[in-house]
Amino acid sequence: MKKKLFQNPPLFLITLFLTGILLGGAALKIPAATVTPISWQDAFFTAVSAMTVTGLAVVDTGTVYTMLGQTIIMILIQVGGLGIMTFAVIVFLMLGRKIGFKERLIIQQALNQNAVGGIIRLAIQLMIYSILIELFAVMLLSTVWVPEMGWKDGLFFSLFHAVSAFNNAGFGLLSDSLVSYVGNPMVNLVISALFIFGGIGFTVLVDLFRSSSIRRWSLHTKLMVSGTLVINTFAMIYIFFNEFANPATLGSLELDEKIWAAYFQAVSPRTAGFNSIDIAAMDDSSLLFIIILMFIGAGSASTGGGIKLTTFIVILLATVAFFRRNTEIHMFDREIRQEIIFKSLAIAMSSVLFIIAALSIMTHTEDGADFLPIVFETVSAFGTVGLSMGLTPELSDMGKYVIMTVMFIGKIGPLTLFFSIAKPDQRKIKYPKADVLAG
Known part of the structure; x- marks a missing residue:
């Protein structure tokens, strides 16, 4: 059985994640972890949400949760965000153990890389960069929360939110997330910078640290940086003008607070999960736009979820190329391989089908809820975002299991699930080509 798991990296990763969730759920059920007893279901829901760095919470x-319980959640977030295999690499190296080719294949799968070469170095760099970024963020956030709460609570509050934000988890220790800090520049900038850095992808971060020259960046880094700038700018402008007069969101704020709120809520939906305005009070068109952003998600090899921004860009470029009668896709003087185009289409289509299947179940289990909050909750769970219109605490028992499944599949990815159970096609037969009417 062990040999079979090592020969199937996707299945091995799924097994590791399930093990982490089971251990996390059991730890959260310890009496010292909660102020009042919680059910096993709520404990495991929280564990799934933390390990998948989603942030949906059935209880506040x-x-x-006590400080112990919050620490357990923070550890689950860190392990889930950076990846179990990343921590395994560090432990192996500390123990002086050799990391074999099979282990490298699993790490490659975990970090969503195309090649095995340099994978150990990448995992080490990932760990170092993550710790340094989080510690620097704690120093900045403590300037706000230590004066308010004292050294002990202020530092823990800063650490929890730094870990949660960088890993795109969206877990917060305030019942209103960050609504009470809607106009605070330090909180807005640090938290958003954390989840943007965490969501842009580890390979991009390494690329940026290695070279400041744009010409030396990989095509993936160029697509991620340019795509992130464009989509975040457009989202901020859209939300700013769409919610400007809404008294329940931006309408009652001062102009500078409106700008901060529009910026924060524009960059957050791509898997961060924090909110500085009331999500449920937003206009329907804004909510639909946020659903699209949650579906697109963050970057590959990042702490975020969704189909990934580069996947969306590749499909968009392929569509434009088709309309222009081109059979090749070029970007930044590079040609994107056809294999990547097929993979992007497979990711998008499998994700859409999975969300539709989950929605069809959720409309039956949550028959008392409106359709839009159900769609919002389901896509948020799949994109491992954590934003909610308030439906999470009201979920039925069956609805909680559905959302837990959606969060899990959203984290590991539909393709990882299918690769873990599907056998590759070994047939060598080629068939004659034929045309099919499309469109």
């Missing part, structure tokens, strides 16, 4: 994290 700041009031129901």
Whole structure:
């Protein structure tokens, strides 16, 4: 059985994640982890949400869980965000153990890389960069929260939010997330910078640290940086003008607070999960736009979820190329391989089908809820975002299991699941080509 798991990296990763969730759920059920007892279901829901760095919560994290429970959640977030195999690499190296080719294949799968070469170095760099970024963020956030809460609570509050933000988890210790800090520049900038850095992808971060010259960046880095700038700018402008007069969101704020709120809520939906305005009070068109952003998600090899921004860009470029009668896709003087185009289409289509299947179940289990909050909750779970219109605490028992499944599949990815159970086609037969009418 062990040999079979090592020969199937996707299945091995799924097994590791399930093991982490089971251990995390059991730890959260310890009496010392909660102020008041919680059910096993709620404990495992929280564990799944933390390990998949989603942030959906059926109970209030700041009031129901003790500092021990919050620490357990923080550890699950860190392990889930950076990856179990990343921590395994560090432990192996500390123990002086050799990391074989099979282990490298699993790490390659975990970090979503195309090649095995340099994978150990990447894992080490990932760990170092992550710790340094989080510690620097704690120093900045403590300038706000230590004066308010004191050294002990202020530092823990800063650490929890730094880990949660960088890993794109969206877990917060305040019942209103960050609504009470809607106009605070330090909180807005640091938290958003954390989840943007975490969501842009580890390979991109390494590329950026290695060279400041744009010409030396990989095509993936160029697509991620340019795509992130464009989509975040457009989202901020859209939300700013669409919610400007809404008294329940931006309408009652001062102009500078409106700008901060529009910026924060524009960059957050791509898997961060924090909110500085009331999500449920937003206009329907804004909510639809946020659903699209949650579906697109963050970058490959990042702490975020969704189909990934580069996947969306490749499909968009392929569509434009088709309309221009081109059979090749070029970007930044590079040609994108056809294999990547097929993979992007497979990711998008499998994701859409999975969300539709989950929605069809959720409309039956949550028959008392409106359709839009159900769609919002399901896509948020799949994109491992954590934003909610308030439906999470009201979920039925069956609805909780569905959302837990959606969060899990959203984290590991539909393709990883299918690769873990599907056998590759070994047939060598080629068939004659034929045309099919499309469109």
